[in-house]
Amino acid sequence: MINKLVLENLKHRWVRTLLSALVVGVQVMLILTLVGLSRGLLQTSADRAKGSGADIFLKPDTQGTISFSTGQVSEKFVDFVRKQPHVAQAMGVLSQVAVLTTAVNGVDIDQLSKMSGGLHYLSGGPLKGPDDLIIDDYYQRENNKQVGSTVKLLNHNWRVCGVVQSGVLGRLIVSLTTLQELTGNLNPPRVSEILVKVDKPALTHQVVENLNRLLAGNLKAISTTDFVSQFTVSSIPQLQAFIQVITVVTVFVELLVVFLTMYTAVVERTREIGILKALGAKPFTVLDILVRESIVLAIIGCVLGILLSFGARALIMSLAPASLTVISVPDWWPKAAAIALIGALLGAAYPGMKAARQDAIEALSYE
Amino acid sequence: MSNIIRVRGLSKVYHVGDVDVPALRGVDLQVERGEFLSVIGPSGSGKSTLFHILGGLAPPTDGEIFIDGVDLRKLTESERTELRQKKIGFVFQKYNLLPTLTARDNIAIAQALSHSSTRPAGFDDMLKLLGISNRLDHKPRALSGGEQQRVAIARALVNQPAILLADEPTGNLDTENSNAVLGILRDLNKRTGQTILMITHNPEAAAFADRTVAMRDGRVV
Numbered sequence: 001m002i003n004k005l006v007l008e009n010l011k012h013r014w015v016r017t018l019l020s021a022l023v024v025g026v027q028v029m030l031i032l033t034l035v036g037l038s039r040g041l042l043q044t045s046a047d048r049a050k051g052s053g054a055d056i057f058l059k060p061d062t063q064g065t066i067s068f069s070t071g072q073v074s075e076k077f078v079d080f081v082r083k084q085p086h087v088a089q090a091m092g093v094l095s096q097v098a099v100l101t102t103a104v105n106g107v108d109i110d111q112l113s114k115m116s117g118g119l120h121y122l123s124g125g126p127l128k129g130p131d132d133l134i135i136d137d138y139y140q141r142e143n144n145k146q147v148g149s150t151v152k153l154l155n156h157n158w159r160v161c162g163v164v165q166s167g168v169l170g171r172l173i174v175s176l177t178t179l180q181e182l183t184g185n186l187n188p189p190r191v192s193e194i195l196v197k198v199d200k201p202a203l204t205h206q207v208v209e210n211l212n213r214l215l216a217g218n219l220k221a222i223s224t225t226d227f228v229s230q231f232t233v234s235s236i237p238q239l240q241a242f243i244q245v246i247t248v249v250t251v252f253v254e255l256l257v258v259f260l261t262m263y264t265a266v267v268e269r270t271r272e273i274g275i276l277k278a279l280g281a282k283p284f285t286v287l288d289i290l291v292r293e294s295i296v297l298a299i300i301g302c303v304l305g306i307l308l309s310f311g312a313r314a315l316i317m318s319l320a321p322a323s324l325t326v327i328s329v330p331d332w333w334p335k336a337a338a339i340a341l342i343g344a345l346l347g348a349a350y351p352g353m354k355a356a357r358q359d360a361i362e363a364l365s366y367e
Numbered sequence: 368m369s370n371i372i373r374v375r376g377l378s379k380v381y382h383v384g385d386v387d388v389p390a391l392r393g394v395d396l397q398v399e400r401g402e403f404l405s406v407i408g409p410s411g412s413g414k415s416t417l418f419h420i421l422g423g424l425a426p427p428t429d430g431e432i433f434i435d436g437v438d439l440r441k442l443t444e445s446e447r448t449e450l451r452q453k454k455i456g457f458v459f460q461k462y463n464l465l466p467t468l469t470a471r472d473n474i475a476i477a478q479a480l481s482h483s484s485t486r487p488a489g490f491d492d493m494l495k496l497l498g499i500s501n502r503l504d505h506k507p508r509a510l511s512g513g514e515q516q517r518v519a520i521a522r523a524l525v526n527q528p529a530i531l532l533a534d535e536p537t538g539n540l541d542t543e544n545s546n547a548v549l550g551i552l553r554d555l556n557k558r559t560g561q562t563i564l565m566i567t568h569n570p571e572a573a574a575f576a577d578r579t580v581a582m583r584d585g586r587v588v
Binding site (some may be wrong): 004274280330361 | 459
């Protein structure tokens, strides 16, 4: 019966209920989208790293595995690495963030084709001139560019020479020399990382150890398998901290929304609380009713939030398929529900206690 | 017959800021089991305060008060709440039905709060007597004042209280509905022996009771 009262109370003020649940839902959606976006971006980066065909990545020893730093590795190391035992191929890549999370990658296109097993051109062909640019199909869709189109990136006009299927290294590929020149990394020539292919994949671990020994203090080698495994939210402390901050903000906003909703409900229903008390409702029962209403709000909000997260994902993916990738994160639904529940319970605490403490006689005379 | 309500030297003082406002100044009252008593008096006479104390909604300041053998002065707030669940049925002037629930659920919530699951024998007959059997699935806004008050009477009786306390039960009703509700209360008292204490300022309403006591300035006169 108490549950029926709870549901009827929420139905009675259905617009307020829906709006409150919607605000809770938006918070849930924010969390799910943020986590989905973080994971999506990391996932596509990992896929592209794998798609490069490299067995080993060499990065500056001083920075984390995942970084957007440009040109910190002398190109001289490429030749050095190339001469090491079991290294079949080594190539330098210079990366420069151009738009949002999209980087321009400067490479020797022949080397990249060889390492990756060949780029799959949907139209056009490889880089020929210094200002040529290869884009992938996602970038093409997002920016509506064709072979021959001009793209302005890094304050430079590029001509699209080819459109490739996504999944190899990056969405934008240009000549290494041109990018080095544009970013001030030509004299002396520097790259961001070195990609290595070994002659026998079974020896990858051995080559990594050898390179780490030889290049200690300069470069750090990591196998592609290990490198890709680090593309997780938990391995990036800054991203984890960001998600935690958003979570706390979400709980706080939801707390305020539920607080306002429940506080208004308590004031509005003062007389009803008096009736319940006159009928023998204990303070705990009154608190219980308010708490249950908040929990229902949180549950409705959570369901709305999950549905909204699908909508947000579809919207983001249609507006910026190249820049932003959002994946569905069902493993986060229980966490988002718990966050919604915590916010709702905290928000209901004070109004619930106020209602529980309400004097029955005063409440009954409330107009 | 035994006294179901026994009050002696009952006083109640409200503290309003730094001022003490006496609402009851030594009330003596006995009500026999099965009696229909009306308490009449003008505004400010203390009859509503007496109603609240008898109903366990407020503690007395001083004096003796026994309800069905229970000494109210010794009860904690939680125990007074249990007293309201088990021994007291309230009927208010403004009906005080929960607007979000149907008539049926308004009755059921009183049962739920007293943790009772079985309806008293003959309760359906009582609903017929009250004339609300076919109005139970309506919410209060769809019921007339008279119907709402009859639902409130049914709600008050569902837990088989020792005492039915009615505070100006006809105060918001027209003459026809007033007479109907008062007739129902009298009929209920005669048929089932339900003890009823009715507060009113209307002598015509008071005349439906077996006995009337008058209050003035916080005393029974």
